Amino acid sequence: MKEEYIFLSGNEACAEAAIKANLGFFAGYPITPSTEIAEILAERLPSQNKIFIQMEDEIASLAAVIGASIGGLKAMTATSGPGFSLMQEHIGFAVMAEISCVIVNVQRLGPSTGQPTSPSQGDVMQARWGTHGDHPIIALSPSSVKEVFDLTIQAFNLSEKYRIPVILLMDEVVAHMREKLKISTHDIRIYERKKVKLTQNEEYYPYKNEVSKVPALALFGEGYRFHITGLIHDQAGFPTLRIDEINDWQDRIFGKIENNLDEIIQYEEEDLEDAETVIISYGISVRSAQAAKNIARENGKKVGLIKLLTIWPFAEELIKKVSKKVKKIIMPELNRGQLVLEVERNACFGGAQVIRINRLDGKLISPKAILDKI
Amino acid sequence: MSINLTIIEKYLRENKILPTVWCPGCGIGLVLKAVLGAIDELNLNKNDIAMVSGIGCAGRMPVYVDFDTLHTTHGRALSFATGIKLAKPKMNVIVIMGDGDAVAIGGNHFIHTSRRNIELTAIVINNFIYGLTGGQFSPATPLDSLATTSPYGNIDQPFDICRLGEMAGASFVARSTVYHLKELQKFIKLALQKEGFSIVEALSNCHINYGKRNNLSKPIDMFNWFKNNTTLKDEEGKIKRGIFADKNIPGYYKQYQELIKRAKLCQR
Numbered sequence: 001m002k003e004e005y006i007f008l009s010g011n012e013a014c015a016e017a018a019i020k021a022n023l024g025f026f027a028g029y030p031i032t033p034s035t036e037i038a039e040i041l042a043e044r045l046p047s048q049n050k051i052f053i054q055m056e057d058e059i060a061s062l063a064a065v066i067g068a069s070i071g072g073l074k075a076m077t078a079t080s081g082p083g084f085s086l087m088q089e090h091i092g093f094a095v096m097a098e099i100s101c102v103i104v105n106v107q108r109l110g111p112s113t114g115q116p117t118s119p120s121q122g123d124v125m126q127a128r129w130g131t132h133g134d135h136p137i138i139a140l141s142p143s144s145v146k147e148v149f150d151l152t153i154q155a156f157n158l159s160e161k162y163r164i165p166v167i168l169l170m171d172e173v174v175a176h177m178r179e180k181l182k183i184s185t186h187d188i189r190i191y192e193r194k195k196v197k198l199t200q201n202e203e204y205y206p207y208k209n210e211v212s213k214v215p216a217l218a219l220f221g222e223g224y225r226f227h228i229t230g231l232i233h234d235q236a237g238f239p240t241l242r243i244d245e246i247n248d249w250q251d252r253i254f255g256k257i258e259n260n261l262d263e264i265i266q267y268e269e270e271d272l273e274d275a276e277t278v279i280i281s282y283g284i285s286v287r288s289a290q291a292a293k294n295i296a297r298e299n300g301k302k303v304g305l306i307k308l309l310t311i312w313p314f315a316e317e318l319i320k321k322v323s324k325k326v327k328k329i330i331m332p333e334l335n336r337g338q339l340v341l342e343v344e345r346n347a348c349f350g351g352a353q354v355i356r357i358n359r360l361d362g363k364l365i366s367p368k369a370i371l372d373k374i
Numbered sequence: 375m376s377i378n379l380t381i382i383e384k385y386l387r388e389n390k391i392l393p394t395v396w397c398p399g400c401g402i403g404l405v406l407k408a409v410l411g412a413i414d415e416l417n418l419n420k421n422d423i424a425m426v427s428g429i430g431c432a433g434r435m436p437v438y439v440d441f442d443t444l445h446t447t448h449g450r451a452l453s454f455a456t457g458i459k460l461a462k463p464k465m466n467v468i469v470i471m472g473d474g475d476a477v478a479i480g481g482n483h484f485i486h487t488s489r490r491n492i493e494l495t496a497i498v499i500n501n502f503i504y505g506l507t508g509g510q511f512s513p514a515t516p517l518d519s520l521a522t523t524s525p526y527g528n529i530d531q532p533f534d535i536c537r538l539g540e541m542a543g544a545s546f547v548a549r550s551t552v553y554h555l556k557e558l559q560k561f562i563k564l565a566l567q568k569e570g571f572s573i574v575e576a577l578s579n580c581h582i583n584y585g586k587r588n589n590l591s592k593p594i595d596m597f598n599w600f601k602n603n604t605t606l607k608d609e610e611g612k613i614k615r616g617i618f619a620d621k622n623i624p625g626y627y628k629q630y631q632e633l634i635k636r637a638k639l640c641q642r
């Protein structure tokens with residue numbers, strides 16, 4: 001087994017992982033604190049016959065990414081707050097047309113220009129609902145450099161497998177902190193896009209209506225001569241107004257995610273067996289949560305931790321189950337309380353008390369602030 | 375105008391031909407005819423053509439043609455097409471846009487795609503108005519024209535779409551009208567053969583949402599207007615048709631291949 005040790009920042013790990021995942025196309029527009037991802041890829045991609053292009057804005061960036069994906073390349077863009085806002089229409093397009101792509105959003109303090117160099121977890125709800133209309137989405141949130149690496153690869157894998165845009169929600173601290181990273185090549189599984197396989201005389205349906213299934217997308221230029229649109233469409237991809245077709249289509253695009261939650265939702269538990277209090281956390285706040293839990297355990301308190309790696313779709317069943325076992329749930333977040341809304345909604349099934357810890361002045365939540373609530 | 379049956383059979387999707395979403399007599403159908411005619415003259419392989427469009431009446435064209443087709447978002451077709459071209463460099467990527475699509479909401483992408491001079495063929499169907507949304511003025515609406523959002527006459531100065539593309543760096547730029555269909559087809563054919571970014575502006579009749587409010591309510595009124603108010607020469611007060619730019623400069627994809635060589639040397 002080949003092992004590599006490297007010392008990287010989160011942004012560097014993201015770029016490295018994307019290359020490992022066979023990234024073929026990056027389009028972006030510079031913005032702090034995500035810019036290093038573009039800079040690294042600008043240097044690395046061309047010599048591997050892969051494409052880096054700097055576009056005129058983030059709207060064009062995601063459009064080019066979607067176009068390249070339709071042409072068969074694994075494609076990604078990286079941005080931060082204001083750029084993420086500009087990308088929303090095309091996130092919806094990629095959901096509607098079921099085009100694989102990865103969108104990295106390194107969260108900074110907002111709204112508006114906000115504070116470009118400060119961390120935040122303020123785009124959690126935007127990642128879920130930023131584009132108009134009801135829709136499924138996947139968003140992942142790493143809390144360490146190692147997780148940035150793993151979840152970047154996972155973002156590509158899920159996106160290619162489920163034909164859906166996947167958002168990697170980092171934050172300024174995760175992006176810029178440096179940590180040692182061990183990469184063993186055996187651990188890395190790369191999912192390659194399914195190829196269209198047709199029996200003789202079988203017609204190709206890019207949106208074939210089979211519940212929970214994900215039809216393979218043909219590439220442009222392969223001779224299928226098919227249609228892709230942001231309008232609601234039938235199995236062949238052409239616009240439709242027929243209610244039966246609209247319903248079938250909706251069942252399938254929600255179903256492909258909702259019926260595969262076990263594979264999509266990733267989380268880790270620590271010290272949960274006897275826990276009376278559990279801290280639920282994601283992203284950079286996990287680090288303080290972990291420290292707080294460890295100190296509490298040293299002092300004999302029965303505290304556990306749940307680290308959410310997939311934040312959308314939300315781990316509803318997990319929270320329902322946990323809320324029946326524990327008395328108290330503590331949720332630290334660098335926002336006014338976003339993902340905690342999901343926790344509260346589900347914790348009421350078990351009756352655990354939910355305590356929010358929020359901070360949005362650009363500083364991290366300290367372990368002490370969490371310990372005070374235990 | 376008679377439509378060549380073989381072209382219909384060859385290039386239109388069997389089950390999508392009629393009725394189209396377009397109003398009877400709309401010029402967009404004529405532009406489609408010129409595009410297919412040019413493709414036929416060049417004998418391009420259908421499997422190597424991608425037609426990409428934005429949103430608008432013009433944007434509905436890809437549904438009908440038997441190529442790989444992509445109907446994108448309002449104004450952004452050129453950016454999607456950029457991704458396709460770089461992923462599939464052998465394809466002929468044709469981008470169909472309305473005037474609002476191309477130079478209002480898509481204006482930034484229009485100038486930057488021209489500047490990059492990437493190997494795409496853009497057809498801008500300029501009907502002087504927002505057709506699909508019912509007749510609001512666009513950046514190509516002439517001064518004083520009436521539109522639903524300029525009920526007292528338009529005071530916004532219009533763009534010259536060809537000059538815009540030319541100044542921004544496109545390698546081929548030409549303008550004709552749906553009245554001058556043979557000429558239009560000739561320009562599209564030249565555009566398809568040109569390396570780099572090429573733009574053909576096709577002045578087209580939206581008699582329903584532009585003509586009706588501006589004393590040109592029938593297609594024939596608008597054809598006569600195109601006949602009398604456009605010129606291949608330089609004539610005061612008339613719109614110029616013809617070729618505005620025809621430069622031999624390398625396209626973006628070609629340049630990128632050079633960049634790859636440079637990068638390989640540096641990384642060695």
Ligand SMILES: Cc1ncc(C[n+]2csc(CCOP(=O)(O)OP(=O)(O)O)c2C)c(N)n1
Pocket residue numbers: 429430431432433448471472473474475476499501503504505506507512
């Ligand atoms: C972001 C966005 N804004 C507005 C619209 C509404 N809209 C659809 S088509 C259109 C204008 C169409 O005019 P043009 O591009 O000139 O094309 P035409 O219909 O005349 O062919 C507008 C404003 C939209 N679809 N998306």
Ligand code: SF4
Pocket residue numbers: 395396397399400401402431432501505506579580581582583584
């Ligand atoms: S509204 Fe105008 S541009 Fe649209 S189809 Fe009708 S005539 Fe053509």
